[in-house]
Amino acid sequence: MNAIYRACSLLALLAPLQALAADAGPLMHESDKRLKAPDETIQYDMELYDGGKLTTSRKLVRLDKQMADRNSTVVRFSSPVAVKNVALLIEDSGAAINDIWSYTPSTKTLRRIAGSQKQNWFMGTEFTYEDFEDYKLNAYRFDLSGSQSPCLQWAKCAVVDATPQASAEQQASGYAKKRYYIEANSYYPVQIEYFDRHGALVKRLTTEGLKHYGQYYRPTSQTMWNLANGRKTKMIVSDVSIKTGLADNLFTPRYLRNENE
Structure with missing residues (x-):
């Protein structure tokens, strides 16, 4: 990406900052x-x-696919033995609440996670089930609250507050608000802050670096910081494969039971 394009991209991203609290939906x-x-x-x-x-x-693997009727994510542990093949499936069909399924190999249990349970912790990490969801654009209001420069190791970010508007999301989410720091060149959320229902900042997800894969940016590593208990979970990327033609049947509750993968 040349310098002129980067400058234009930055201006296009930050133009709405002239009116704070402007609708950040398009961004x-x-x-x-x-x-x-x-x-x-x-x-x-x-x-x-x-x-x-x-x-x-x-060690774990994350699969994502955009399908005609839904966007799906699978998270599966590959080691150590104690958690191998524990898996999670998130199906986003645009409904108010995503369908979330979990599989526990030790008991051969496949269960659907109720909306009210998505705020529960995932396998002893500092992530909850809902932290694996995407922006859920139809369920939130996005307000541009300002900019930050510098922004972690990057030159500038737009700061966007996301507040749940759909009543189902308000009831199911463990957060009253999320704050996204959208890096100006890549449009990647290099930092996300999570505020509990009392308005307190309780967690922060930070990106330590970004790498370019064709037209897409992906983190080299990310860390979820739990500000309440001093614990953190770090996710270090070891390999990325994009547009390999993943089959639809990899993203089904039935496939979660396949422990040969």
Whole structure:
């Protein structure tokens, strides 16, 4: 991307800052468009920390696919043995509440997670089930609250507050608000802040670096910081494959039971 294009992209992103609290919906739609590849596979090394001490290491894979009737995400652990093949499926068909399924191999249990349970913690990490969801553009109001410069290691970000508007999302989400820091060149949310129902900042997801894969940007690693208990979960990307033609049947509750993958 040349310097002129980068400058134009930056101006286009930050032009609405002339009117604070302006509708940031168009900006978030553009970010959403740039984030979503037709399909992709990302391999992670996961590290769990209590304070500064590493307590647990895991490996997992995340699959995403945009289909005609829904967007689907699968998260599956590959090691260690204690969590191998524990899996999660999120189906976003545009409904008020996403369908979320979990599979536990130790009990061979496949269950659908109720909307009110999506705020529960995921497998001892600092992520909840809903932290794996996308922007849910139809369920939130997005307000441009300002900009930050510099923004982590990047030159500038637009700061967008996301507030649930759909009544079902208001009831199901554990957050009263999310704050996105949208990097000006890539439109990637390099930082996300999570506010509980009392308005307190309780978690922060930070991106340590971005890498270009064709037309898409992906993080080199991300860390979810729990500000309430001092713990963190770090997700280090080991491999990214985009547009490989993942089959639709990989994104079904039935497939979660397939422990040979």
